[in-house]
Amino acid sequence: MQHAQFQQRLRDFRASMQLAAQDAALIFSSDNLRYLFNYTGEAAYGVVTADALYLITDYRFVEQAEQECINEQMSANVICRDRDKQSLGAAIAVLLHQHRVHRVWFEAAQVTVSIWQDISQDLSFCVLTPAPAVIEQQRKTKDAWEIAQIQAAAQIADQALAAIMPQMRLGVREADLALELDYQMQKRGSAGVSFTTILGFGARSALPHCLPSDRELQAGDLVVLDFGAVVNGYRSDMTRSFVAGKATPQQRAMFDTVYAAQQAAMATLQAGVAAVDVNAASSAVLQASPFAEFAGPGLGHGVGIKLHEQPFISPVCREHLGWHYVVTIEPGIYIPSYGGIRIEDDVLITDDGYQLLTHAPKEFELSI
């Protein structure tokens, strides 16, 4: 992580502030504090003015804040508030007065009504406006360091999956296999896991958010496994589908359809493509198949500091995929009470195509 990268992020954000004639912005989101301030702790609030940066925290996190926010990458002012003596609103008011701030953005989607009621009563001298999602807009485009983190997370996930494949045998329980996978990712350096691992055997594979249970793997089961790793706060997200043994003609047809839908979507990828066109390419394959009515809604999403970030690739998405967006492409077929198949990869959008970040093999049949 470089000083220049934080400077660029701040410059872009301040340009948006200026365009909207805002003198300051209050940042409540931990994701955005990481992105703008390099701060990864809790219980902190950011204040951005045209020429200064403040991070307000308390004795529990001040040491961490000073380490992360005052160094060669970042030079914020860290304020240690005594919570028994000064309200958060009062602490913010001092800074806004000092900078003669009048118009203020605040992250309305990131602060609760009760905290905001407390804060805003101290800020009656300002015009307070909910901030549009400009930081989230900036975060869509990943810089080289961010791409490297997602790549590292994806590689850990690839390797962890390879490590547990020998345990994917008849009789293994969903919960035990998921735990082994989580363990192998962390053993390889993942900070926790990207999200609660989704693992469903048999009919349970048709549940898009199937939490691992005591269900044991049986011959002929479909298997959906959706998981990811975390490196320096950046996430990966990958799904692989299997069948326990030799596929029936229907299972094979389902897999081939999903695979073809994913390939069709990927063939459209390049900087500037409309998200609806990517979705339509996948959808055309699914809708032309015998499984049209069982196709899942939505094709993918941005991934980065959050697991699910903008843009969301769907039939109603109005966005274009930009250069160095990182998105998932994950078509699926879900037949209730029978089973499901989903294949998901993370891709980096480039000028003339894409770069695949997840590399685990897509062999469908398990030899068990």
Place this chain on the structure above:
Amino acid sequence: MQHAQFQQRLRDFRASMQLAAQDAALIFSSDNLRYLFNYTGEAAYGVVTADALYLITDYRFVEQAEQECINEQMSANVICRDRDKQSLGAAIAVLLHQHRVHRVWFEAAQVTVSIWQDISQDLSFCVLTPAPAVIEQQRKTKDAWEIAQIQAAAQIADQALAAIMPQMRLGVREADLALELDYQMQKRGSAGVSFTTILGFGARSALPHCLPSDRELQAGDLVVLDFGAVVNGYRSDMTRSFVAGKATPQQRAMFDTVYAAQQAAMATLQAGVAAVDVNAASSAVLQASPFAEFAGPGLGHGVGIKLHEQPFISPVCREHLGWHYVVTIEPGIYIPSYGGIRIEDDVLITDDGYQLLTHAPKEFELSI
């Protein structure tokens, strides 16, 4: 979990609503949806009226909601909202109109400003008031089923610690040991972990929220290990402190002081005791020691669905500990750049004392 327990919770909550002349309450907190509705999923909103219960969700979670909220324990009405066609506010308004509701509590501490702006514009026919923390107040007193879950979580934590003790040897890395502990808890049935395991060796043990690093265990190091398990949504929370080898006189004095402070606090426990008196008993021991200036602030907190619940036992707490509260008792000494010691147990408050829920041994010296 019994039907009668949910009925009791709802009866108590509705009694509070009636006392405040509220016709309905909007529940946004996932913890409170679990507590009042038996719902453990995401993306759901509860509406409680004097004689009806509604859970509003969407296609992603409607199956789970129907399984959890319509059965012999619970009989809520589950509403599957089409998010493309109906706003959340409109869905709530339909119900409130139907029940001729006028005065409405909402969980202001659990909803963001932007979501609330969207919802409330559809509810202009109601008087909307932030709800006081009455559900959180109810949740302080644990029923028999809740106690059994916390006990089960505490037992898993005890057993997992015993399982990894042989790995607490010179050269082991904090991150590796913490991962093994997390793995052993989940292997024994913990659903994830109660919180990110805190593990610090040497001077790092003085950081109250020390995240595991690559630091290796060295002879003479103090070790602070703070962790917990989760069973059916209920958490445990325990800290043990060790020294790698034979304690120096100062380390031994630190440990004996913290242990004595914890025992002094526990000796005061029984239903009705003032939290300040529990705190004072511990504080007296710490303040009379050579480590007075290094004593940590705060002695403990409630634990249950959330890791940190009311009451918070501290010098400024105005509460009394009630029958069947479950709280932590966790005095600590933290000497910057040297090391820390904390001992923490979970206790159930009873009529004439307390019941210890965490049972891991408190042997200080590791034979390594």
